[in-house]
Amino acid sequence: MTTIRILLVDDHLVVRTGLKALLGTQEDLDVVAEAGSGEEALSAVAASSPDVVIMDLAMGPGMDGIAAIKALRADNPRQPILVFTTYDSDADIVRSVDAGAMGYLLKDAAPEEIFAAVRGAVAGRSHMSAPVASRLFAQLRNPEAVLTPREAELLTLLTQGLSNRELGRSLFISEATVKTHLAHIYAKLGVETRAAAIATAIRREGMR
Amino acid sequence: MTTIRILLVDDHLVVRTGLKALLGTQEDLDVVAEAGSGEEALSAVAASSPDVVIMDLAMGPGMDGIAAIKALRADNPRQPILVFTTYDSDADIVRSVDAGAMGYLLKDAAPEEIFAAVRGAVAGRSHMSAPVASRLFAQLRNPEAVLTPREAELLTLLTQGLSNRELGRSLFISEATVKTHLAHIYAKLGVETRAAAIATAIRREGMR
DNA sequence: CTCCGCCTCAGCCATTTGGCTGATACGGCC
DNA sequence: GGCCGTATCAGCCAAATGGCTGAGGCGGAG
Secondary structure (H helix, E strand, C coil): CCCEEEEEECCCHHHHHHHHHHHHCCCCEEEEEEECCHHHHHHHHHHHCCCEEEECCCCCCCCCHHHHHHHHHHHCCCCCEEEEECCCCHHHHHHHHHHCCCEEEECCCCHHHHHHHHHHHHCCCCEECHHHHHHHHHHHHCHHHCCCHHHHHHHHHHCCCCCHHHHHHHHCCCHHHHHHHHHHHHHHHCCCCHHHHHHHHHHHCCCC | CCCEEEEEECCCHHHHHHHHHHHHCCCCEEEEEEECCHHHHHHHHHHHCCCEEEECCCCCCCCCHHHHHHHHHHHCCCCCEEEEECCCCHHHHHHHHHHCCCEEEECCCCHHHHHHHHHHHHCCCCEECHHHHHHHHHHHHCHHHCCCHHHHHHHHHHCCCCCHHHHHHHHCCCHHHHHHHHHHHHHHHCCCCHHHHHHHHHHHCCCC
8 A cells, every 4th residue: 555645734823733633643644744834835845745735725815725625726737735624605615616626624624534535646536524514505406696706806996895986997897887787686695784795705605 | 840731622622732732842741632522521520530631612503612611610619720712702711701711812912922821810810812811901991892692682682683673672672672782782782774783783792 | 090992873864776667769670 | 590698788766874963861980
C-alpha cells in the first residue's frame, strides 16, 4: 500500500496541527507540507506535488480558498482538492464544486469521515458531509430558487448596504431594472423586504 | 514548578487536538480534560477542577460560549477562563469580558502567545490578542458610539429583517419610538440606511 | 435639587421602497 | 420560426422609511 501524501492549507496553526495529528494516526496518510495562505499553497503544491490538498476556504487577507482552488486546478486539472471548512453556506458549496473541489468536509466531521474522504479523493471519488449534501439536494429540488448571475451580482452589492439608486449606478442600469431584479431576488429568497434579504444573504449565502 | 491543568472547550475535535498538541510541547502545561459543548464543560470543570479553562465562543446548538462562561463563574467566581475564538467582534469581546473571561485569544495567535496567556491567567493576569485590545481601545475612545441596552436589543431584531411595525410589536413600543432608536443606532454605526445598519451589524458586531 | 442620559411618544414631510402591469430585446433550444 | 429565460426599462400607486422638531417621565450622578 502506497502512502497518500497530503498538503494542508489553513491559516490557523492550531487547525493544521490538529489535522496533522489526526491524519498521523493513519499509517497510509502522510502530511508532507503545510501552507497558511493561498499563495503558499501554490508554491507548496509545485514543490511537493501532494496526492491530495486539504484546504480551508476562509483564509484571512489575500487569495481566498476559492481562488486558490481555481489557481491549483489551472496548474494541474487533476489535482484532488478537499474543502475543509467551518460553514456550510450554499454559495461556498456551489462555488467550491464549481472551482473543482473533489469534496466538501465540515470541521466538525468525525475523523473517520475525513480519512475516508482523503482516500476517496485519491481514488477519484468525491465526498461531502451530510449537511452539505442535503443543502445541494435542496438546491436541485427547486432550481427556480437559484439566482441568475445578474441577480447574484446585485445581491452582493445589496449586502453592502447600497440604495436602489446606487445599485443602478454601480451596475449601469436604471432604477426600474434594479427594482425588477430585487423583486425576483426576494421571491427566490422567500422574503418580502430588503432588510430580510440582506440578513438572509449574509447568513445563509455566506456573503461576508 | 507545578504543572498547569487545563480544560479545553471547543466543539471541533480538530481544534481540540491541535491545541492539545501545541500545549503538550510545554512541560508545565497539561490538558487534563476536553469538552465539546457548554454543558460538557460544566461537568468537566466539576470533575477535574482545572487551573484554566480555554473556551471557544461558537459552539453549535445548545449553550453558547458566553452562557458557559457565566455558568462557570456562577459556580466558581475565581475560575480563570480564556476565550479562544476565530472572530474579534466587538460584541463578543465585550460580552466575554463582561461574563468574566480572563483573556481573549484569536485562533491565529502564535503558540507563544497562547502559552503566555495560559500562564498569565493562572497568575491572575489577563491577556488579549493585539487586534482585540485595539478594538476595545477604540470603543473606549468614543464611548458615545456604544449602543445602549435598548438599542442593542433593537439592533438584534433589526438584523432578523423585521419592519418598524414588527419591531414595535416585539418590544411593546410605538413605531415612533422605534424610529427614534433607529436614528440613534444609525448615527452610532455611522450609516444612513437600515440596509447598511444590518450589513454593518452582522459583519462587524458578529450578530449571526 | 438639578442636570443628564435613556426611553418613550407625536406630527410633518421628503424620499425610498415594494407591488403591479406591461413592454422590448437578445440568445439558446426544440 | 416559435418558445422561454434573462435582462432591460416605464409608469403608477400604496406603504415603509428617514430626517426633523419637540416633549414628558424617570433614575442616577454630582
